[in-house]
Amino acid sequence: MLDHEQVTIRTGRRSRLPVIVAVHSTALGPAAGGLRLWHYPDWRDGLTDALRLSAGMTAKFAVAGLSSGGGKTVVALPEGREPNDGERRDVLHDVADVIDSLGGMYATGPDVGTGAEDMAVIGETTPHVFCRPARLGGSGDSSPHTARGALAALRAVGRRLYGTPTLDGRRLAIIGLGRVGAGLARLLAAEGAVLTVTDVDPAKRELAGELGAGWLAPGDILAADVDIVVPAALGSVLTRRTVAELRCRAVAGPANDQLATPDVADLLHGRGIIWVPDYVAGAGGVINAVSTELNHLDPDEAAARVDAIADTVDHLLDTAQRHGHTPARAASDLARHRLHTGSRPA
Ligand SMILES: NC(=O)c1ccc[n+]([C@@H]2O[C@H](COP(=O)([O-])OP(=O)(O)OC[C@H]3O[C@@H](n4cnc5c(N)ncnc54)[C@H](O)[C@@H]3O)[C@@H](O)[C@H]2O)c1
Structure with missing residues (x-):
């Protein structure tokens, strides 16, 4: 049985790579979770990862007491070859297209294989992205x-x-x-x-x-x-x-x-x-990103929320x-x- 609210799999228009966006739950709020750009033997292994990791994000937000749901994006890169700069931009724009088509149900952020500069590229197409560099108004490196x-x-x-x-x-x-x-x-x-x-x-x-x-x-x-x-x-x-x-x-x-x-x-x-x-x-990275970018807390208030992980x-x-x-x-x-x-x- 599929435990997820929605799973979107689309072949990127530019990259021709499979873009997988798994939204596990929006029960507590719109879903969030990073973009994993990683090599897999088969794209279906990336799908397995997306399903598992998005469920993990639901639990992460719920236990942290944040009003966000769990989601994840995976792009399964073929093994043995890194995309060059142009190909990477194509992948990121393909991801942005899929996220934008979800109309705010899900926002992405960095994960294994991606960072704040990649979020800047995604932000060229969709506003539904966390952790862009500070110069662009995001909370930067998590x-x-x-x-x-x-x-x-x-x-x-x-x-x-x-x-x-x-x-x-x-x-x-x-x-x-x-x-x-x-x-x-x-x-x-x-x-x-x-x-x-x-x-x-x-x-x-x-x-x-x-x-x-x-x-x-x-x-x-x-x-x-x-x-x-x-x-x-x-x-x-x-x-x-x-x-x-x-x-x-x-x-x-x-x-x-x-x-x-x-x-x-x-x-x-x-x-x-x-x-x-x-x-x-x-959970510190997502707590900071959501606290500053969604809840508009100042950095000290966000840091206090991160420190509350001890509680x-x-x-x-x-x-x-x-x-x-x-x-x-x-x-x-x-x-x-x-x-x-x-x-x-x-
Ligand atoms: N970056 C974040 O804000 C964030 C947030 C939540 C969770 N995490 C998790 O924390 C972990 C580290 O994330 P990161 O952003 O520092 O990644 P990273 O890629 O910067 O660092 C991973 C490090 O682990 C090393 N490594 C890989 N396999 C190893 C092994 N078998 N034994 C010893 N070292 C090994 C790598 O060489 C690298 O130095 C990941 O599991 C990530 O999912 C990161």
Whole structure:
């Protein structure tokens, strides 16, 4: 059964590539969610991603207490070839055409493979786009806000584990030093955390050196002897096998899709390891974009909303403990409740 309100698949007029826009839910408001420009063996794999990721956005907005629904756009690029600048503009204009045809039911933003400058191109055709560069009136790169929100989530985990939110002296292992991971590493280093980091890109060792962080190979970091593991890369890092190897007390970070399968949350719980759902810890970027661009809050008010991720995590961990189930279950129950009642937090 299709769980989505609407799925549009159109061959781009210019690029001839399949543009997939999945609107999962508009129960809380018009849908939003980023544009993923990624290589897939087959465009149907991109469709699977769009369906899954748009449902995730619905839960992300609901738990964050925002009046937006969940959506996602995927353009399945053929494998083995990057589009040149002209081809990229064609793809972005094709995406903009589809979004504009939805008449405001859905607005896009950046995701894997796209950034603020791409949103500027989409904005040439449709107003339904978040995170354009500041010079064009948008809220720009979302990653610093995502990093800030992840820090708030980590502080809540710190409070749960040690009774205080300060991360000074705590040992954290960060997987992935991309836009979000690097920003988060800087914030954590400034707070006095003891960092171990990794990335598949060896050039990121330079940042590790700058921050005085230890470096491990990507294959070794999940088993690091640390307090908290922080996924900030791609891919489903938490599997039956890797959970058995963990030596940390908690896993919390901004990376999307951390669990290989939903039952891995139960395995973590069984091992006494706190797992904060990725769509909660990684919500800072969308919270900032919606708060500034839709709700017209000033930057300080938006930052306060991002910091409130700590309150959400506190609430979810309390609820999970009270009921003896996982934080994942507490988060999905909260999302379902807000979707059914259309309610926002007090
Ligand atoms: N950018 C945002 O605002 C935002 C918002 C919410 C969630 N996220 C999620 O956070 C994660 C990081 O996003 P980003 O914008 O920093 O992406 P990015 O592409 O800038 O960075 C990803 C980094 O991870 C590294 N990497 C990839 N595979 C790896 C592996 N197996 N082991 C170690 N390192 C690996 C890459 O080399 C890169 O440095 C993604 O899962 C993304 O979906 C990002």
